Amino acid sequence: xxxxxxxxxxxxxxxxxxxxxxxxxxxxxxxxxxxxxxxxxxxxxxxxxxxxxxxxxxxxxxxxxxxxxxxxxxxxxxxxxxxxxxxxxxxxxxxxxxxxxxxxxxxxxxxxxxxxxxxxxxxxxxxxxxxxxxxxxxxxxxxxxxxxxxxxxxxxxxxxxxxxxxxxxxxxxxxxxxxxxxxxxxxxxxxxxxxxxxxxxxxxxxxxxxxxxxxxxxxxxxxxxxxxxxxxxxxxxxxxxxxxxxxxxxxxxxxx
Numbered sequence: 001x002x003x004x005x006x007x008x009x010x011x012x013x014x015x016x017x018x019x020x021x022x023x024x025x026x027x028x029x030x031x032x033x034x035x036x037x038x039x040x041x042x043x044x045x046x047x048x049x050x051x052x053x054x055x056x057x058x059x060x061x062x063x064x065x066x067x068x069x070x071x072x073x074x075x076x077x078x079x080x081x082x083x084x085x086x087x088x089x090x091x092x093x094x095x096x097x098x099x100x101x102x103x104x105x106x107x108x109x110x111x112x113x114x115x116x117x118x119x120x121x122x123x124x125x126x127x128x129x130x131x132x133x134x135x136x137x138x139x140x141x142x143x144x145x146x147x148x149x150x151x152x153x154x155x156x157x158x159x160x161x162x163x164x165x166x167x168x169x170x171x172x173x174x175x176x177x178x179x180x181x182x183x184x185x186x187x188x189x190x191x192x193x194x195x196x197x198x199x200x201x202x203x204x205x206x207x208x209x210x211x212x213x214x215x216x217x218x219x220x221x222x223x224x225x226x227x228x229x230x231x232x233x234x235x236x237x238x239x240x241x242x243x244x245x246x247x248x249x250x251x252x253x254x255x256x
Contacts, residue, residue: 010119
C-alpha cells in the first residue's frame with residue numbers, strides 16, 4: 001500500500017517525521033533509484049526500493065526506547081556535524097538498532113532526552129494536544145516575584161509566537177540568581193530561554209529533569225539506559241486517549 005515517504009522513513013525508525021521531510025527536500029531520499037524531493041510523494045515499502053543517504057531502509061526493526069542524560073556542548077541531531085562538534089548519537093552507540101531523539105535539547109542544555117525508533121509514539125509525545133509534561137530546572141538571573149510567576153501561568157505572548165501556560169515555582173535563591181522549576185506541555189525552539197528573557201530573567205543554566213513521567217534518577221551525566229517495560233507502558237498510556245481539541249482564538253470584530 002502506498003504511503004507518504006516521510007511516514008515510511010519515520011516508521012522505519014530512521015528519524016522523526018519532521019527530519020524525514022527535511023531529508024526529502026535535501027535530495028537524500030531515492031525511490032527505485034530516482035531522487036525524490038517533493039513532500040507528500042507516495043511509495044509502497046513492500047514493493048519499492050527506498051534509500052536514505054544511499055542506504056536501503058530496514059524492513060522491520062524491534063522497537064527500542066531509552067533515555068540519555070545529555071551533557072552540554074552537544075548537538076541534538078542524527079547527522080554528523082560539519083564543524084566536528086559532538087552529537088547526542090555518540091552517547092547511544094550501545095543500541096544495535098537505529099534510534100532518533102524525541103524532540104531536541106539546545107546545544108548548551110543538559111538533561112533527559114528520550115530516544116526511540118517508534119515514529120508514531122514520538123509524534124504523539126511531541127504533540128501539545130496530548131499535554132505530555134516536561135519539567136526543567138532553570139537557573140536565572142534575579143528572582144521573579146509572584147506577579148511574574150502568575151504571568152507565566154497565564155501564558156506569554158511574543159510577537160511571533162504564543163506560549164502556553166507554564167507551571168513555575170522558585171526552588172531556591174542563590175545570591176543575585178535563583179533556581180526555578182518550570183513545567184510545560186509544548187517544546188518550541190529556544191522555548192524557555194525566550195520566555196525567561198522576555199520576563200526579564202535571562203537563563204544562566206538549563207536542565208530537563210523529567211519528560212512524560214520519566215526522570216534521571218541514578219543516571220549519570222552522559223550515560224543512557226533502556227526503559228523498563230513498565231516505563232514504556234506508562235509512556236504509551238499518556239497518549240492513548242484522543243488528543244484535546246485545538247482552541248481557535250476568534251478575532252474581535254471592529255467596533256466591539
